[in-house]
Amino acid sequence: MKIVVLAGGTSTERDISLVTSHYVCESLRRNGHDANVLDVFYGIDDNKAASFFTEKNDLDELEKELKAKSHEIETEIKNRKTIRQGFFGPNVLKLCKEADVVFMGLHGANGEDGKIQGTFELLDIKYTGTDSLSSAISMDKDLTKKVLVPNGIPMPKGIVLHKGEEAKDIQFPCVVKPANGGSSVGVSIVNSKDEFTKALDYAFESDDTVLIEEYVKGREFSAGVLDGKPLPVIEIVPLKGWYDYENKYADGATKHVCPANIPDDITKQMQHWAVECLKVAGVTIYGRVDMLLDENNNIYCLEINTLPGMTPTSLLPHEASEAGISFDELTQKVIDLSINR
Structure with a gap:
């Protein structure tokens, strides 16, 4: 099968996604598929797109190249908003449509939250993993x-705090974490009021909504x-x-x-x-x-x-x-x- 391994993106878990996609792509090739890694945000130019399913990219070199671009993400996002270019990189949707299936190697926001899954569902693109609604819920x-x-699922007790709201009557120790995110990015275990203030700032760097949970x-x-x-x-x-x-x-x-x-x-x-x-x-x-x-x-x-x-x-x-x-x-x-x- 022709398979796009969709990688990278713009989340705080971008670099982990690149590693996941590297190993998945190697596996798919061993299984006999025509698989290549494609960064959902940066895409590829027309020349590389023309031979995407016939020429295997060097996964080690590609991972290094795409990781080197990670520090440019914030600047590139601002540039695209200015020119209203959108999220998907050049030729990404075109190649995903041509593929027999897209293996979702993405992690975190704009990858694991149902947005891309929803786009693919509208475009009738087959992809791996659960659907857009369950992705968003999870x-x-x-x-x-x-x-x-x-x-009836047992979970730690907690409250939600939105940016700009004041937290009251917090019991220590507690756990502070962004509502959306993974890989423990932005998560802190807090034992005092001073630590709590720093933990909130850290969590709000990743999301505008934060969970404050009892420490178990x-x-x-x-x-x-x-x-x-x-x-x-x-x-x-x-x-x-x-x-x-x-x-x-x-x-x-x-x-x-x-x-x-x-x-x-x-x-x-x-x-x-x-x-x-x-x-x-x-x-x-x-x-x-x-x-x-x-x-x-x-x-x-x-x-x-x-x-x-x-x-x-x-x-x-x-x-x-x-x-x-x-x-x-x-x-x-x-x-x-x-x-x-």
Whole structure:
């Protein structure tokens, strides 16, 4: 098949998306597909577009080139708003229409939040992962809570704060995080009023809406779901601190234990909640739910990831491997499920 691996974009997770797309594209090529990586924001010129599906791009060089452009993003966004050029780069929609399917290698805003999925649905472009509505619900942590909690999903208590509003009666410790975002960008664990002020500023750099949640002291886990079926639960053990951006992506910073060393009944309960979270939010194909387990064995669901990372340190491929599904089998299954949805 002719496959566009859609990468990059403009979110705070842009560089992680480039790594995910690199490894996915390598896998798709091993599976016999004509696959190339395409930056959704920067696109490519007409000459490269003409041979996109016949000439394989050098993935190492392309990743370096696109990462080098990451620091230009804010300036380029302002320029495009001035000339009303729009989000999609040159030839992006053209090549996506020509492809048999688009593998969504994007993470974060303008990629995982349903906007691109909605565009593709209107243009009848096949793409991997769940649909636009469930993507939007899962990306917005405030909206996720409003959908999941009334359906009995256990989640930490919290409030929403919009930019310009004053926070009152905050209990410490607490967690401050942007309502839209991933990879723990903009997230802080706060123990005092001074820390809280700094944490709000940090979170508002990423989003105009912030969640302030009770701090749950506990072990960190993630439970993946593929085609409605749970994968083995994985425990995330940072060697220092908590599972922030640095610990997520720095080699050797975090230990992953899969299957998690927990009693069978807790494993089954986590898997149950993971399946329920995706079901209630309408998420199909695949996804991952992050959770906490406190000292009294209470489970708290934190968020749904509708486009889980596919890097060498990513959780979902690790869980799939433990279930006997290789990385190449995983990428192929995601494509097959998406095309046949």
